[in-house]
């Protein structure tokens with residue numbers, strides 16, 4: 009194996025504990041991130057994660073948990089995660105991005121939702137530092153061992169982790185490079201379909217009565233398969249079929265939450281912050297010409313421009329409170345992905361001294377692209393009319409490092425896989441002039457990527 013060795017870093021964690029954070033990063037010849045993920049199947053199943061940004065310039069795979077930050081707090085959860093992460097990394101002065109531990113995870117959509125179902129036992133904040141962390145950046149691949157312990161005999165354990173790492177890399181380069189079959193679906197259910205249609209009518213009438221201006225209402229599909237689906241199996245299809253999106257997978261015990269989202273919540277890179285307003289949708293056309301025509305229709309459709317406008321307003325306001333030199337283009341552009349086109353407005357600014365990526369996540373979530381306007385009224389309406397728990401659907405998922413850089417996507421176009429069952433989620437922004445049937449059809453288009461990866465057909 010060719011690799012370049014870096015020195016291991018030892019950092020004492022906390023003031024009154026003797027915990028030490030050991031890290032070692034090596035550069036390896038480029039390998040398949042998915043094969044590395046799959047190499048953890050026997051030892052680390054249930055404790056893995058996968059992430060790629062839209063541009064595919066940054067890939068992160070985590071196997072095992074060297075450290076976990078989780079809590080069930082409501083509004084305080086963002087601050088609690090930030091505090092614990094800062095405490096853990098306060099003594100890391102490593103400036104080289106490649107030699108940094110990364111915290112990956114997500115915050116659930118709504119800690120006040122009490123429906124359990126597939127999200128039973130899932131923490132409201134769930135973040136981990138991987139034991140074996142693969143980062144592929146600028147065409148270079150790095151594998152880091154993170155090990156945090158107060159054990160006296162840590163050298164022996166660390167030596168064992170080095171052996172394990174070498175085996176994982178070897179397996180990823182040789183044994184796990186394979187193709188996966190699509191699973192066989194045995195049943196397709198649309199739970200609460202009628203309730204969903206009724207709720208759209210109810211919500212539009214609430215909006216007409218001025219109880220809110222916009223509310224995003226979602227629903228789910230419940231699918232049953234012939235056999236248990238593995239995480240690498242489903243991720244391999246998503247990764248190959250949705251190249252233009254953020255790609256993510258997060259395991260928690262038996263559950264894999266995965267998806268392919270076009271929507272950035274926030275990215276921070278060297279003090280610069282970026283977000284994106286994505287709201288307003290139309291399908292893709294069968295020909296280039298028809299597609300362009302649909303795009304033009306979307307760009308001038310008042311109902312969709314309305315859905316979009318609320319998002320731009322709120323994200324711009326939040327940026328103005330946390331950043332200087334905020335830049336927002338005048339009108340939306342089109343964001344075209346495989347199954348759908350959206351209205352899209354990027355927002356960026358220079359992060360204030362005291363602002364951080366997690367503070368931005370806290371203030372932005374949920375944007376009116378996933379929650380509504382006004383935020384609290386919309387959340388109450390969602391709790392009342394959506395007979396499900398979104399879990400991580402429509403919630404912030406992503407990573408950050410010890411320097412404050414990182415990126416969070418909005419986890420839409422996503423699903424929860426629990427052994428031989430899958431729950432797919434999709435919703436849409438309801439405004440005054442929304443119509444139940446066309447909102448229903450919009451969700452069918454939004455289900456498509458996850459359904460396709462699972463080998464399913466749309467029952468239109």
Ligand SMILES: C=C(O[C@@H]1C=C(C(=O)O)C=C[C@H]1O)C(=O)O
Nearest residue numbers: 286288289377420434435436437
């Ligand atoms: C809620 C979803 O998507 C959001 C709603 C959109 C809309 O209603 O037009 C478009 C993009 C997203 O902001 C989803 O995909 O489930």
Ligand SMILES: [Mg+2]
Nearest residue numbers: 288289436437
């Ligand atoms: Mg819509």
